[in-house]
Amino acid sequence: xxxxxxxxxxxxxxxxxxxxxxxxxxxxxxxxxxxxxxxxxxxxxxxxxxxxxxxxxxxxxxxxxxxxxxxxxxxxxxxxxxxxxxxxxxxxxxxxxxxxxxxxxxxxxxxxxx
Amino acid sequence: xxxxxxxxxxxxxxxxxxxxxxxxxxxxxxxxxxxxxxxxxxxxxxxxxxxxxxxxxxxxxxxxxxxxxxxxxxxxxxxxxxxxxxxxxxxxxxxxxxxxxxxxxxxxxxxxx
Numbered sequence: 001x002x003x004x005x006x007x008x009x010x011x012x013x014x015x016x017x018x019x020x021x022x023x024x025x026x027x028x029x030x031x032x033x034x035x036x037x038x039x040x041x042x043x044x045x046x047x048x049x050x051x052x053x054x055x056x057x058x059x060x061x062x063x064x065x066x067x068x069x070x071x072x073x074x075x076x077x078x079x080x081x082x083x084x085x086x087x088x089x090x091x092x093x094x095x096x097x098x099x100x101x102x103x104x105x106x107x108x109x110x111x112x113x114x
Numbered sequence: 115x116x117x118x119x120x121x122x123x124x125x126x127x128x129x130x131x132x133x134x135x136x137x138x139x140x141x142x143x144x145x146x147x148x149x150x151x152x153x154x155x156x157x158x159x160x161x162x163x164x165x166x167x168x169x170x171x172x173x174x175x176x177x178x179x180x181x182x183x184x185x186x187x188x189x190x191x192x193x194x195x196x197x198x199x200x201x202x203x204x205x206x207x208x209x210x211x212x213x214x215x216x217x218x219x220x221x222x223x224x225x226x227x
């Protein structure tokens with residue numbers, strides 16, 4: 001049974017600060033890792049994906065992966081009120097999708113306080 | 115370029131009825147996934163279609179079924195609706211069976227009363 005765990009939050013961060021979102025996964029065979037953002041009542045939107053250990057940066061977002069610890073995180077620098085949303089961590093054994101799509105965590109609700 | 119489109123946006127059905135939800139993938143995408151997101155719960159994988167065939171299904175009863183058409187669009191059918199089927203149903207598409215990542219449509223809200 002593949003599991004992806006996230007702290008449900010809410011995680012409250014002041015505007016301009018760094019928001020740190022964490023995710024652990026149970027399947028050591030997992031190879032690809034995704035972060036989606038979901039606004040209330042809307043569908044998930046892909047933010048980033050990461051395959052290799054280390055950091056991957058895209059604008060204000062940095063994804064971090066540590067396969068040995070089975071841990072993936074998302075950092076949001078200079079947090080804005082528009083970043084307030086639920087962030088979903090997703091994991092798969094392959095490059096994306098695959099036999100059972102992605103295994104999603106339940107998400108962390110992030111609130112950026114103005 | 116149009117994204118994944120789903121219809122209807124909202125659907126209200128009575129317990130015991132059948133619901134049909136439709137999805138058109140991004141142009142060029144051949145794989146379609148269906149997920150259920152019930153209130154307060156995470157995304158649960160329902161079905162995966164690729165090149166017109168069902169490739170895998172999640173841990174859902176047989177009354178959840180679907181198909182993929184030659185133009186790669188897909189429909190999800192839910193028979194004998196139960197109250198707990200009320201959820202957001204999300205369709206996602208991907209290029210081929212090994213393409214990079216999946217992209218979601220806006221979803222269809224199904225309410226069973």
